Amino acid sequence: MFILVYTKNENIFDSFFMNRDFLIMQFKNGDINKREFLQLNFDYIQKMKLKPFDRIDSFEKGIYNYQYYNMLAKYYYMMAMDIKKQRKHLSYYRLYLDECKYYYNEKDKSTFRLLKHLNYENVEAYYIKVKSKKLMNKLYEIVLKDYEYAIFHSKSVWLLNVLKKEGLFKEGIRTSLIDDYINEKY
Numbered sequence: 097m098f099i100l101v102y103t104k105n106e107n108i109f110d111s112f113f114m115n116r117d118f119l120i121m122q123f124k125n126g127d128i129n130k131r132e133f134l135q136l137n138f139d140y141i142q143k144m145k146l147k148p149f150d151r152i153d154s155f156e157k158g159i160y161n162y163q164y165y166n167m168l169a170k171y172y173y174m175m176a177m178d179i180k181k182q183r184k185h186l187s188y189y190r191l192y193l194d195e196c197k198y199y200y201n202e203k204d205k206s207t208f209r210l211l212k213h214l215n216y217e218n219v220e221a222y223y224i225k226v227k228s229k230k231l232m233n234k235l236y237e238i239v240l241k242d243y244e245y246a247i248f249h250s251k252s253v254w255l256l257n258v259l260k261k262e263g264l265f266k267e268g269i270r271t272s273l274i275d276d277y278i279n280e281k282y
Contacts, residue, residue: 108146109156115140116163120245123277130280131174137163138171148206155243158210162203162248169199204252207238211258218242221259224249224272227279236265237272247273 119136122128128136141164148164149157176192179185211219218241226235236256240246249272250256259265272278 108144109160112144112160112163113156117245130277133277134167134170134174137167141167148202152206152209152213155210155214155240155246158206158213159243159246161206162210165199165203165206169196169203172196172199201252204250204255207248207250208255208258211238211262214240216262216264219259219262219264220266221256221264222266223269224278225269225275226272233269235278237270238264239273249278 116137119128119133119140123130123133146160148161152158152161172192172195176189176196179189179192219238220241221236221238223233224235224237226232228235231251234251235249236251236259238248238250238259240248256265
């Protein structure tokens with residue numbers, strides 16, 4: 097006797113979004129801290145062995161690229177700060193900071209490509225309240241209103257100018273939609 101069982105074939109995006117949502121919920125519930133969140137995201141992206149997409153022609157590709165570059169940037173920043181605290185191997189400190197800057201720049205380019213793909217529709221951006229004096233009046237939030245957990249951050253001046261040109265940037269400073277995450281050190 098044969099039993100037919102329907103199993104849904106998961107694609108890479110299903111797996112990616114399930115992991116992403118799971119980690120977000122763990123962080124929101126206090127099960128993991130920001131450092132663990134970043135490390136688990138970094139490990140997952142490395143395990144996927146999927147490089148960023150050259151062309152962003154879907155929301156999923158845009159989110160993946162943003163997440164990929166953002167996690168690498170934050171990971172290398174975390175590594176640089178660890179080395180700085182230890183006051184050892186300062187050449188690695190500079191190397192990691194350079195990697196961090198490169199990945200943040202790629203993240204901003206990915207954000208731009210995704211916004212362009214979405215025709216800048218249902219997007220809102222604004223400066224956010226931060227505890228860091230270094231990020232005050234520099235870090236802004238970009239929200240894709242049609243998607244859950246589609247919240248981006250940047251301090252890129254060129255991307256800010258695009259948002260202003262497209263009429264998406266709102267003046268004033270607001271509390272981030274993910275304030276606990278943004279203002280937690282790692």
